[in-house]
Structures are given as C-alpha cells and as structure tokens.
Amino acid sequence: MAEQSEAKNLLEEYETKKKPIDEDYQRKLSELQANCPHTKLTDWMDEWWALGHSTGYSVQHCKNCDKEIHRRTSCYICGRSIQDEEIKKFSTEMLKKAREEGKTLVLAVNGAYCANCISGHSPAPVSEVI
Ligand SMILES: [Zn+2]
Ligand SMILES: [Zn+2]
Numbered sequence: 001m002a003e004q005s006e007a008k009n010l011l012e013e014y015e016t017k018k019k020p021i022d023e024d025y026q027r028k029l030s031e032l033q034a035n036c037p038h039t040k041l042t043d044w045m046d047e048w049w050a051l052g053h054s055t056g057y058s059v060q061h062c063k064n065c066d067k068e069i070h071r072r073t074s075c076y077i078c079g080r081s082i083q084d085e086e087i088k089k090f091s092t093e094m095l096k097k098a099r100e101e102g103k104t105l106v107l108a109v110n111g112a113y114c115a116n117c118i119s120g121h122s123p124a125p126v127s128e129v130i
Contacts, residue, residue: 029065038062038069047071056112076108077117088118 040063047055060070072083090107098105104109107113 032068033062033065034066036062036065038067040064041069044072073112075114075117076111077113080114082112082114086114088113088115090118094118107122 005036035048041060042063044058044060047057047059049055055123056075057071059068061068070084071087073087074080075082090109090111090113094107095105
C-alpha cells in the first residue's frame with residue numbers, strides 16, 4: 001500500500017510540474033501558428049484517428065509550425081475529390097428543412113459532401129440516416 005501511495009504522489013507531482021510546461025508550449029505554438037506565413041507544406045498525408053483507423057481525410061500541414069492548412073476527402077455520394085471549403089457537412093438544420101419540405105434526406109451525420117450532392121441533387125438516393 002505504501003508503494004501505491006508513493007506512486008500516486010509521484011504521478012501527481014509529475015502532473016503538477018507538467019501543466020505549466022504544456023500551457024507554455026500551447027501558447028507559444030499558437031503564437032507561432034498565428035504569425036507563420038505557412039509557405040512550405042508537407043505532402044498530402046492520410047489522417048488517422050487511431051492506429052489502423054483512417055478518418056477518410058488527407059491533410060497538408062505547414063512544415064514550419066505544423067498547423068493544418070488543407071484537408072481533402074471524397075464526396076460520400078458522387079466520389080468527387082473535395083477540399084477545404086468545398087467539403088460540406090450534414091447539419092440538423094438541413095434535416096429539419098428536409099422534413100418540412102417532405103423530402104428524404106440521404107446524408108450521413110459524419111459524411112462529407114460536395115455542394116452539388118448536399119443541396120439534394122444526388123444521383124443516388126439511399127435512405128434517411130440519422
Ligand atoms: Zn506555418
Ligand atoms: Zn458529390
């Protein structure tokens with residue numbers, strides 16, 4: 001038991017010492033990213049939310065400050081490559097509007113769509129997905 005509480009104390013001491021360093025790092029990183037011209041970018045890299053689990057997106061980061069500058073994916077419906085502001089997401093407002101208009105919405109909550117497909121000009125209706 002004594003060993004356990006010693007380990008707990010060490011962990012708490014570590015967390016206490018680590019906090020201001022983390023905060024200082026985050027502040028400096030934010031400043032760097034805000035003032036960086038982002039002139040040199042990495043190649044497109046697949047983005048992963050965990051090992052072996054792709055998010056379905058590719059990203060480009062700034063080589064100097066590591067800020068994400070571009071992201072791209074494929075439209076869930078038509079498959080067209082879409083990037084940055086071309087990527088449209090599902091919103092509950094869209095679902096409400098579609099219901100009011102008596103339409104069936106064909107979008108997945110986590111889906112990414114081109115402007116054409118998200119505005120209902122889908123060539124392949126599926127079913128309402130919540
Ligand atoms: Zn940068
Ligand atoms: Zn599309």
